[in-house]
Amino acid sequence: MKKPFLTVTLLLLSFLSVFAQNNIEEKQWHKVDSLLNSYYQPGTPGIAMAIIKKGKTVYSNQIGLADMEYGIPITDSTVFHIASVSKQFTAFLAVLLEKEGKLSMEDDLRQHLPELKQLPYKITLRQLANHTHGLPNLFELARLRGIGIEDRMTHREVVQMLLNIKKINFKPGDKYEYNNTGYVLLAEVIERIIGKPFQEILKDRIFTPLGMMHSMAVDNSSLIVKNKAHSYRLTNGEYENYAFNIMVNGSSGISTTINDLSKWAINFQHSENQEIFQEMQEKTTLNSGKARHYGLGLEFKDYKGLKVVFHGGGDAGYRSYILHVPEHRFSIVLLGNNNDFTPLKIVYETVDLLLKEYQKEPLSPKKVNYTTQELKRFEGTYKMFPGTYFNITAENDTLYFQSYGTHDKAPLPVIGDGDFLFPYIPTSKFSFYENGFNFHIADFKYDCKKVKLNAPKSKDINLIEYTGIYKSTAFNTVYELVIKNNQLIAVHSFNDNIDLHPLSKDRFYSNKPFFGTLDFVKNEKGKIIEFQLSGQNLNSIKFKKIY
Structure with a gap:
């Protein structure tokens, strides 16, 4: 007589346990819904989001418009x-082909691309x-x-x-x-080895086997992509189309749905x-x-005690992100x-909502208040890229940021322990160390070193000797340097005029x-024969003076 009663009791307890678990998860998903609704509204561009746990999509939601018109x-x-x-996807293909003996990640690029x-x-x-x-x-x-x-x-x-x-x-x-160059060339290497267009290789080796039937690599902006989300940006309170027409494969180019990317x-x-x-996911050693x-197409870090593997993407108005927490077989797309x-x-707010019990909160900063005198050690001029310089100054117990050569300055709120918020770009901060700081923008980190500059005035330099027509034969483009209002200016057929300011003689x-x-x-006679151009991700590109 006791056995049936015991069986019914166990079944009831099991049902209540499942019900309670489902109820807990339902509350979690409502919290995620609320999070999405706090950032996006109907009638505006939006997002598609999915959460994958232990090999199954457990949450999916979409908000906003794909086409505002x-x-x-x-x-x-x-x-x-x-x-x-x-x-x-490109890195996966390359390593897959290495396992099959079709290439080695240690191959010399010049072996495959003799150009x-x-x-x-x-x-x-591998370095690509x-x-x-x-x-x-x-x-x-x-x-x-x-x-552009x-x-x-x-x-x-x-x-x-x-190839030039x-x-x-x-x-x-x-x-x-x-940067993106390495992956475009890696895709070209893969294409030449297999003897098929890169788009077909992706389809044959990844998309079709995984059932990603609505995914494709787009190499030309003229191609029609069905059910396409259009790219937008908010300007002066109004949304406008934000065209993206430079189409490359390898570093970018894949179009897909939230369902396919979840696969x-x-x-x-x-x-x-x-x-x-x-x-x-192996670390890169310099x-x-x-x-x-950063490994091969994947980044990884510790986030509040959780090991996360991730990568983001952004072109024009498009944004994408995949984050994995391998220990919990948990992913967000x-x-x-x-x-x-x-x-x-x-x-990351979703990670905080759903995995909070596994997180370790970071230690509170020890130093959160600074006097002007203490802030003086951060003062100076810093170089981010060639030509991109910042001034950091301190006054009234506040640190200020200023673009070099300008007069406007902006305060940097204290985070603590040498970290200062850069509120003018979302998710950005400065982390100072001796004679430098790291400029964090989203997942990127730019090293800015302290430099000494003593730039002369344009009026104190003979600008005429720098004028003329200069050509880069490698990239088949020409700039003319002219003088307007005692200012040296670079003139191009398509780019807007670029004001040039002296850093030193001949620079x-x-x-x-x-x-x-x-x-x-x-040259040996003191006549200018060329200039060498450097900038963000560019170094010493030669422009010969042709007139």
């Missing part, structure tokens, strides 16, 4: 451009994928030619531009410098190819022995079509990152 909402079938999240035989050093395929190759970045090279992201440039046109590179920014392996996250959680993903927490930093906030700078500093070179 026709009022088409974002759904789980909406296709987004995922920008740099594409890099992990680059003039490069002075061996660059390995971990951003230690030293090659100039494709977007800055395009800007030099007057091509809104201008049309196909993948094939970008490849042809990159003759110089590198630094010896391969000496530095980590994130890629599930593949990461319990893939038969764990050996490949493990290699993609020639100096210093390690960087997010896609958006508005050019803000909200997706980054949402991903000028501008406030354009792609046109940072110009070092003029003279």
Whole structure:
């Protein structure tokens, strides 16, 4: 008589346990819903988000419009451009082909792309994928030619531009410098080895096996992408189209849905190819022995005691992010079509909501208040990139930021222990160390070193000797340097005029990152024969004086 009673009791307890568990999860999802609703509203560009746990999608939600002109909402079938999240697909393919014996990640790039035989050093395929190759970045090279992201440039046109590179920014392996050139060239290597278009290789080796039937690599902005989310930005309180037309494969280019990208996250959680993903998560070691927490298309760090593996992407108004917490087989996938930093906030706030019990809160800073005298040690001029300089000053117990050569200054609120918020760009801060600081912007970190500048006035320099027409034969573009209102100006057929300011004799700078500093070179007779241009992800590109 007791057995049936015991059985019924156990079944009831089991039911109540499942009910309670479902009830707890339901409350969790309501919290995530509230989080999304706090950032996005109907009638505006928005996001698609999914949460994957132990190989299953346990949460999916979409908010906002894919097309504002026709009022088409974002759904789980909406296709987004995922920008740099594409890099992990290229890296996966490269390592997969290495396992199959079709290439080695230690191969010399020049072996596969003989057009680059003039490069002075061996660059390995691994260095292409971990951003230690030293090659100039494709977007800055395009800007030099007057091509912005809104201008049309196909993948094939970008490849042809990159195959004309003759110089590198630094010896391969000496530095980590994130850019897109390495992955475009890696995709070209893969394409030549397999003998098929890169788009077909992705489809055959990744998309079709995983059932990602609504994913494709787009190499030309003229291609029609069904159910496409359009790119937008908010300007002066109004949304406008934010075109993105430079299409490249390898570093970017994949268009996909939230459902398809969730399948890629599930593949990461319990893939038969764990050996490949493990290699993609190995730290990058520089020639100096210093390690960087970037592997092959994947980054990793400690976040409040949790080991997270992640990568983000952003082109024009498109935003994408994948974050994994491997220990808990937990992933978040997010896609958006508005050019803000909200997706980054949402991903980490969701981790805080759902995995709080496993987190360790960071220690509170010891030093949160500074006197003017204490802040004086941070004062100085700092170089971020060639031509990009900041002044840091202290007064009234407050640290101030100022772009070099300007008069306006902005306060930097204290976070603590040498960290200061940079509230003018979301998710940004300055972390000071002796004679430098790290400028954190989202997942990026830029090292800014203290420098001494004593720039002369333009009126004290003979500007006439710098005027003339200068040409880069490698990238087939021409600038004319002229004088207007006692100011040296670089004039280009497509770019806006660029004001040049003297840093020292025979050296000028501008406030354009792609046109940072110009070092003029003279012959034995003292006549200028060229200038060498350096900037963000560019170093010593020669422009010969032709007139």
